[in-house]
Every structure is written in structure tokens, then in C-alpha cells.
Amino acid sequence: MNALRNLDLARPMHRVLTLILLALAIVTGPALGQDIEPRAYSNAPIGMNFLGAGYAEAQSTRYRTGSEIVGYSHVFALAGQSAHIDIVVPYAQLTGTAPVGSQSVTRATEGLTDPLVRLTANLYGAPALSLEEFASYHQDLIIGASLTASVPWGNYDSRQLVNIGANRWFVQPAIGASQAIGPWKLELATAVTLFTENKDFFGGKTRSQDPLYSVESHVIYGFKSGAWLSVDATYLTGGQSSINGKLNNDLQENWRLGATLAIPVNRNNSIKLYASQGVFSRTGNGYDLFGIAWQYRWGAGL
Numbered sequence: 001m002n003a004l005r006n007l008d009l010a011r012p013m014h015r016v017l018t019l020i021l022l023a024l025a026i027v028t029g030p031a032l033g034q035d036i037e038p039r040a041y042s043n044a045p046i047g048m049n050f051l052g053a054g055y056a057e058a059q060s061t062r063y064r065t066g067s068e069i070v071g072y073s074h075v076f077a078l079a080g081q082s083a084h085i086d087i088v089v090p091y092a093q094l095t096g097t098a099p100v101g102s103q104s105v106t107r108a109t110e111g112l113t114d115p116l117v118r119l120t121a122n123l124y125g126a127p128a129l130s131l132e133e134f135a136s137y138h139q140d141l142i143i144g145a146s147l148t149a150s151v152p153w154g155n156y157d158s159r160q161l162v163n164i165g166a167n168r169w170f171v172q173p174a175i176g177a178s179q180a181i182g183p184w185k186l187e188l189a190t191a192v193t194l195f196t197e198n199k200d201f202f203g204g205k206t207r208s209q210d211p212l213y214s215v216e217s218h219v220i221y222g223f224k225s226g227a228w229l230s231v232d233a234t235y236l237t238g239g240q241s242s243i244n245g246k247l248n249n250d251l252q253e254n255w256r257l258g259a260t261l262a263i264p265v266n267r268n269n270s271i272k273l274y275a276s277q278g279v280f281s282r283t284g285n286g287y288d289l290f291g292i293a294w295q296y297r298w299g300a301g302l
Helices: 012-023
Strands: 048-059 063-078 081-100 103-112 116-124 141-150 170-181 184-195 198-201 205-209 212-222 228-238 241-243 252-264 269-281 288-299
Touching: none
Parallel strands: none
Antiparallel strands: 048 063, 048 288, 063 081, 081 103, 081 116, 116 141, 141 170, 170 184, 184 212, 198 205, 205 241, 212 228, 228 252, 252 269, 269 288
């Protein structure tokens, strides 16, 4: 029963980090991709469902946002391995300040942030198993890939420089690996975020952005109770933007450190606490983030 007890009870809701960054995209520049996500590639019984809700808050010297999030995840079989699809819908309150020439513009707004959809497919080491079969499963090496997309449905006003929605799509292919060593898991993943143009940026301008590259690592310890603790690090670079073809001085090179604690309440419920901090930022757009999430799981005969 150890495998059942150590299921990733908090997987879908950790995408809240990406969604908060979407809400801040116009305020902070190309900050997307700075999310820190342990256990993105893990195994779970086929047919399992996860429903979660949470709150997260991010703050820097230029902005503050609070986000309420609802997320759903479903685990299914794909080519003999486990896969899952995640859908997350956030609502955010944002207060930010952005420079306009020699002046600063402050704006407070709230509304729907761009929803996020992600497909994750394990490629090796996470076989598609029923709930009964999963009870005897022990992780070794898992290799997986994912594709994330944001949908530009968030609240957006082209007359304002500070917005919650980004008014553009992004897609983020990623690949990662998770190696179990006793109660420990060592994880490494890399991703690239590709952006479409925002053709109605602040008065009808066109804002484009170069790809943003990221690498993240996690050291995770699983307790016998089913709780787990992760120490996380992310590095990202790239993402320089331009307005009407004129390059901005916002090439990214950022480091973030964080921690995540997931605690099972009972067989169906768990809670998760997480926090991260920017420890280096080339363009000064680092921020502090903390959040809490609750999750309910069902299905697969549970």
C-alpha cells in the first residue's frame, strides 16, 4: 500500500504558479516559465480524477497579486504508460505599477486570468495500471513529456498597460525525468515557452517575445505517512520582447528557489503549502510567492 499512500495528491494544482505569472505578464515583462513544479512526471492509477482549489499570492517591488484557482485532472492510459490532462481556471486581483516614459502608471484590476490546459505523457517507467495493480508498483526511473497551452480568455483592456490577461497564446513543450532512490526522488526537467504576438498591446501596438528557456530541479523526500517535502530550483533565460519591432531591454536570466510540502488528510483529501523566492534577476523582476491548495481525488475504484 505504500505506492497508494504516496500518490501525488497535489499534482494538478501546482500549475497555479504558471497562471499567476500569466496574470502578471504585462506588469513584469516575460516572467512566464518561472513556475517551480515538483512531481510533474509521476505515476497514478488509470481513471483517477483530481479536483482542487487554492489561493496563491505573489509580490514584488512593482506588483502584488492574489489568485483563487480551480483545477481538474484526469489520468488515462496512452501507449501503455500513464498520462493525464490538467485544466486550471484562475481568478486574480492585481495591483501593479509600470513605467511609461518618465512616469509611472498604477492600476488595480481583477478578473479571469488566462485558463491553462496541459497534456502530460509518461514515456518510460510509469506503466498504465489499475488501482489494484498500482498497490505493488515501485517507482524507479520515469521519463515524461508535456505540452502546456494558455488560452487568451483573461480580462484584458488594450487601453491599460497593466492587465490580468495576456491577450496572446503561449505553448510550452517540456521533457523531464524522475529517479527514485529509496524514499528520495531526484528530478530534472527542461522546457521552452513559445509566444504568439499581442497585436493590441497598449493602444494598438504589437508586442512580440522571443522563446523563454527554463531548467528546473527538485529533491523530494517521501515520509511514511504519505506526506512529501520538496526543495526546488529553477533557472530561466531568454524571452526578450519587442514593441512594433523595437527591442526592449528585458532579456531574462533568473534563478528561483522554493519548497513544497504536501500532506494527506485522508484517503481522498490532501493539502499543499508552497513558497518560492527570486534569488537573482537580471532585469529586477523577481518576486516572492506563497500559496495553499486543497485537493480531492476519486475514481479508478478508490
